[in-house]
Amino acid sequence: MFAFSIDRLLIGLSFLLAATPGPLVLCGLPKRGNQYLFSYRENTYSKAIQRLVESIYPDKEPTASEQPTQPSDPQTPANASDKTQGGSRYDCTWAEWSDWGPKTTLFRCGHRVRTRQRKLIQGSTEHPSVCYGGAKHEEKTDCNDPVFSEQQQLFDKYFFRTIKHNGSQRRRPVELLFLVDRTNSLQPHEFGRLLKATAELTKKLQLGNDSRVALATFSRNTHLDIPFTEGGSNVAEKIAKIDRKTTGIANVQNALEVCRNAFKKERPHKRRRILLLLTDAKPKTDVKMKKVLDELQLEQEVEIFVVGFFNMDELKLREISSHPKNEHTFYFKSPRHVRRMASNLIK
Structure with missing residues (x-):
């Protein structure tokens, strides 16, 4: 009985979308970016509705805030070109890491923490997080206490x-x-x-x-x-x-x-x-x-x-x-x- 009612609802919704001349906002349906998500994705009716929705709301290129970032890869070379999906607009090139901070005889470094930096040579300086490999301008490491x-x-x-x-x-x-x-x-x-x-x-x-x-x-x-x-x-x-x-x-x-x-x-x-x-x-x-x-x-x-x-x-x-x-x-x-x-x- 429940499955029959769902099918009838999907059929009705597909006819409604086909007869609607302008954009229709589907309230209450989950949305990711510009696409609506349905629980019954394998259902023929839901696929038809998805195609109808896509024709009404054509895809556009996601913004920088919506662009998914790749996880940081510690093996990525410092001077490699870090790229994201979505085009060369987010290509980033990092300079080599600087040397670690000064060393001394006690902690092997100055203020109990050693640091090193690198500069963003090419890419979005306002949104460096969209670079593949993350937005690390500085790294820190603890110093060893003297024995x-x-x-x-x-x-x-x-x-x-x-x-x-x-x-x-x-x-x-x-x-x-x-x-x-x-x-x-x-x-x-x-x-x-x-x-x-x-x-x-x-x-x-x-x-x-x-x-x-x-x-x-x-x-x-x-x-x-x-x-x-x-x-x-x-x-x-x-x-x-x-x-x-x-x-x-x-x-x-x-x-x-x-x-x-x-x-x-x-x-x-x-x-x-x-x-x-x-x-x-x-x-x-x-x-x-x-x-x-x-x-x-x-x-x-x-x-x-x-x-x-x-x-x-x-x-x-x-x-x-x-x-x-x-x-x-x-x-x-x-x-x-x-x-x-x-x-x-x-x-």
Whole structure:
């Protein structure tokens, strides 16, 4: 009964279309582009109706927005002519990909992500998505985090072993200042791990009475929590008493100015001056910052080491560290890994 009714409906609709002198809008029927779709495509009547509809609504060339795009093919050569169906109007020619972004010794690239670009030489610059192969003007790839064991070996070689007094191998006395980040990018327990790492380093360095150790913490403001102490005596006990509260944002320039003033107060001596900065900050090295760095490194001969973690900006921190950069800049994934590194160092 139902099939008979459908057939009668299709026959009636075909006669109606044939008798209609002008265009007829078929409301409620699904449409793709300029064609109406029917469920009974194999039915003779539906085919007849389809032909009638096509005669009333002749096909026209689809617009760019209706033009189907082909899926991106990663194997397509960069300099190949990318074409779509529908004519040479959408032919596209891409230039070769540029080289990947700059490489460094830590992440193998500058800002944790490497990029490369290419230009559209021929084609629609307003609608590049119609090009076969897609509309990729730029590609990005993540950088690899430095391997923990490699960074620990470098820190041990270039920082720890050059300071530690080791029996008959007597080292030059030092003035060592720890500068520790306590901004709100850290949880209190993470800040505590950084402090424990500095305490661990102080113990394992086994500095003599002719050396001095100090510690400052910074966020928006900087506080010299432990002034320079001879031989680093009782420094670990004093570090344990520092409040673990974290607050504010990083003001690295102010922190370096406080360190500069702390070194100035010390009487001239043949000690090796060292500043160890532990931070995930992204400092801006403007004119004022560079002036402070020049005073520290050139006038006061302070050697600056940087230990970064989290999403630190390597390029910015390398502008702070001393030369050679790969011997004074280190990265560990988190404060937990910084603490682990300090614990693994052998006395």
